[in-house]
Amino acid sequence: MIEYEKLNGGLFTITINEPSKLNSLTLSDFTRIAKLIQQADADDEIVAIFLQSTGKFFSSGAQFDYFDEIERMGPEKKEQRLRSDIATMNVxxxxxxxxxxxxxxxxLNGPAIGLAASMVLLCDIVYAMNEQVYLLFPFSSLGFAAELGCSVTAPSKLGINRTSEHFVFSTEIQYEEMVQARLIAKNFHLPPGKTAEFNSQVHTLIQQSIAGKNRQAMLDIQQLLSQRDALVRAQGRETGVTLPFWLHGEPLKRFKQLQTKQRKHRL
Known part of the structure; x- marks a missing residue:
């Protein structure tokens, strides 16, 4: 479930709220998040946008239900659906x-996996609730390649060598490494179970930080710092590389193995 709210002071929150499922996401959820970002971007009252979550996980990645539905389709319909969902959603x-x-x-209140981890890297400022947060890009474990611009964002924020290790071997990017890479702007040192308080404290910090600032200057600075051109190029390359894996069925097979406990889940 993706929820949103306009707060006082020009703040717009987008909340992943499915804690009973570790905030796992459907492909439609990713699209809804993007639409809400567009909505906030077009609203002249909004100054800053928050991507936040509930419970103990930021997001455990994709929901299994989608893959069950795809598996029940015939070969031609399955290919059409995958081309539409995977390629179109990513782009x-x-x-x-x-x-x-x-x-x-x-x-960032907890671990972020897969496409959710890619979204974290696409954010401009990342705050951590505590030292238990981490990112995981399990592409090689699940049988496909990088998605959602992370082939650009991860090397630029973590370095190419560390990114290669984590992506190729599907290993966790722990809190300490994110701090060393300056990916985490601040740790709020709140214990598990305090996600709502954490989100509220981040909102307060941003409200205080933007008070008295020139809004147009903030927008222009944001544009100058963006990786727009590199991300636009990357999304086409990533889609072209990862889509054949989906069409050949390897990710669907591995997600099914996870669901039926034939393959051990990293979580």
Missing amino acids: YVADVFAQHRKPLVCC
């Missing part, structure tokens, strides 16, 4: 993140 969502004009703040 559209990555393009929205690449084009956004207003500061996009991530309230």
Whole structure:
């Protein structure tokens, strides 16, 4: 469930609220998040956008239900659906993140997996709730390649060598490494179970930080710092590389193995 709210002071929150499922997301959820970013970007009252979550996970990645539905389709319909869902979603969502004009703040309350981890890297400022946060890009474990611009954002923020290790071997990017890479702007040192308080504290910090600032200057600075051109190029390359994996069925097979406990889940 993706929820949104306009707060006082020009703040717009987008909340992943499915804690009972570790905030796993459907492909439609990713599209909805992108649409809400566009909505906030077009609203002259909004100054900053928050991407936040609930419970103990930021997001555990994609929901299994989608893959069950795909598996029940015939070969031709399955291919059409995958081309539409995988390719179109990736290009559209990555393009929205690449084009956004207003500061996009991530309230990282816990682990972020897969496409959700890619979204974290697309945010402009990332705050951590505690040292238990981490990112995981399990592309090689699940049988496909990088998505949602992370082939650009991860090397630029973590370095090419560390990114290669984490992506090729599907290993976690732990809190300490994110701090060393300056990916985490601040740790709020709140214990598990305090996600709502964490989100509220981040909102307060941003309200205080933007008070008295020139809004147009903030927008122009954001545009100068954006990776728009690199992300636009990357989204096409990533889609072209990862789509054949989906069409050949390897990710669907591995997601099914996870669902039926034939393959051990990293979580």
